[in-house]
Structure formats: C-alpha cells, structure tokens
Amino acid sequence: MEKNAHSMVSQRNKQDLLNRMRRLEGQVRGITKMIEDDRYCVDILLQISASRAGLQKVGLSILDSHTRGCVTSAIKENRGDEMVDELIDVLDRFMK
Amino acid sequence: MEKNAHSMVSQRNKQDLLNRMRRLEGQVRGITKMIEDDRYCVDILLQISASRAGLQKVGLSILDSHTRGCVTSAIKENRGDEMVDELIDVLDRFMK
C-alpha cells in the first residue's frame, strides 16, 4: 500500500508517527500562543525544549525505519555505499 | 504595553518571533504531510532537522530577552540567585 517504493515506514508505525506529529503541531501552535500572550520566558523555553525532543524522537523513529528498510535493501543489492554516505550526512546534521 | 510584567520581549522582537513561529508551524505541518505522503525518509529527516534548528533559534532569542530582562532586573534588585538557578536549569534541558 506504499505509494512510494522508497518509503519503508510500516502502516502501523506511520499511524503512530502521524499521531505524534499532530500532537507536535499542537505543541508548536501552543508556543506561538504563549509568545503572543507574553507568557513567562522560562515556560516558553521549556515548551520549546519539549517540542524539539518530540521532533527528535520522530526523527529517530524514521531513521530506524529508513535503516531497516531502504539502507538494508540497498546493502543487500550491493549498492549500500552511497546509501550509507547519505545516512551519515543526515546524521551529521541531525546531531546538531 | 506588556500584558505580563515578567515578559521582557520587546514588541518588535515579539513580532519577529511570531513570524518565525508561524513559519515553523507551517514547516511542522509540512513534516506531517511528508509522512502522510510516504515521502523519502532522508528528505523528512532534513525537514525535521531544519524545524529543530528553527525552534532552537527562537529559544535562543527568548533566552536573550529573558537574560536582558527578567534576569537583569532580578540581579539589580539583589534577587538574582534564584533566577540564575532557574536559568541554568532551563539551559541544561535546552542543551539536550
């Protein structure tokens, strides 16, 4: 049922990710509202911290699917090197 | 014109933060859409990375206002210690 052969996120995992993303959307809108309402800076900072952690978790889950899916397939078909280059490159950005 | 005495974000800075937050809201909704559309994992990861960096930037800007505003006032009124405790605590979370 995948529309895209590259996507290796299972339907179950996908629904979980979408639920988490909706919550994160709400959290991010909440931050905008807090700034609008001149809420206490430290409370806003904690909310920002929580949203960043939530995004990181979604990212890690996608990274997991990607490694298990695309990277694994590529390696089995002996075209893993390029895939690993790309993976390391995205990790480098992700770790910042 | 601040509704909240604790808030030390200037009106100009506030508008800039709100603009950046609206863009981030759109970016985060974009990530949900990418997952929904089974887009390529690495592209989603790069988008997550960009949103996290954007949130970090907003956080740093709020941290700046907070230190220049609340923390500075507290220190001048000799009640800075508690404020610095709170600041270090939020930095600790923020750095993760």
Next chain:
Amino acid sequence: MEKNAHSMVSQRNKQDLLNRMRRLEGQVRGITKMIEDDRYCVDILLQISASRAGLQKVGLSILDSHTRGCVTSAIKENRGDEMVDELIDVLDRFMK
C-alpha cells in the same frame, strides 16, 4: 585568592571541576586506547557519548559560575549588555 579578577569560580567549585576534568582526561585517553585496540565500535561510541556529556556538565557548571559572577557584577555596574551578548553567543555555540 583568585589570580584573575574575571574568574568567579569559587575555590571549592574549582577543585570539583578539576577532579571532574582529570576523570575526563582519563576517559578521553581511554577512547584513544579503545580505537588503538580495535575495540567494538558501539562501545567506543558509548564512551565518546559519556565524555561529551561529562564535558557538557563541566561547561554548565562554569556557565553557572560565570552568570553568578561576571555577568551579575557587570549588570550591577550597568555594563551588562555586552556581557549578555557574549553569553548568548557562547550559548549558541554550546548548544550545537
């Protein structure tokens, strides 16, 4: 007994920081040794992670002293702005 007026790390805190740094020096030498001995990559990565976290903790403790010391003094003497600029700048690097 500070040799340097800028330094606001108390003698007690300083000894604690020095002890932690000696342990970190040992940990970092340990990483070199692990690479030399062709130890398992994941074990090396965990050790690198631990050292980075240790350095972060030392940094946070110095940040605490700095804010309580130099930044507080500067603010009381109405020359806080420049100090906060510098602080935010170092936080920006530190958060990466």
Next chain:
Amino acid sequence: MEKNAHSMVSQRNKQDLLNRMRRLEGQVRGITKMIEDDRYCVDILLQISASRAGLQKVGLSILDSHTRGCVTSAIKENRGDEMVDELIDVLDRFMK
C-alpha cells in the same frame, strides 16, 4: 591485521582517528589547565565546545565505519535487525 573481527575501521582511517584523538587529549588537558589558571570563563566554554565538537566528529567517523562494516556484514548475513536496534540505541544517546 585487525585484532578484532568486529572492528571495521580501516588502518588508514584508524591512524587518522588516533591523530585526532591525540589532539583532543591535548585540548582536554588544556581545559583543565585553563580552569587551574583561573582563565576567563567564556574562553574555557569555547574550548569545551570545540572539544565536544571534535569528539562528535570522531564519533561520526566511527559510526560511518561501523555502518559500512559491521552493520553491512550483519545485513548481508540476514542478522541485521539486532544490529540496527543497537545502532539506533547508540544514536539516541549520541544525539543528546
């Protein structure tokens, strides 16, 4: 000439990593010295930041070898799942 079958760091890459680690050892000792000499907090913080970034780079390079080596071998021998679990787990710690 690998002493350990698990290690997939090439000899050339290994020498490069060892050189980088020696520099990092010096940098970390330098931080201890700066604290000892009551050097300016912000300068110490910048040095800590640089060492953390250096360790991250070594980690990323080991992660690269690990994925290209151990993980790739495991996947080809159909025992990749466990390896990817371990990889994601170490990434989770590493990203903090």
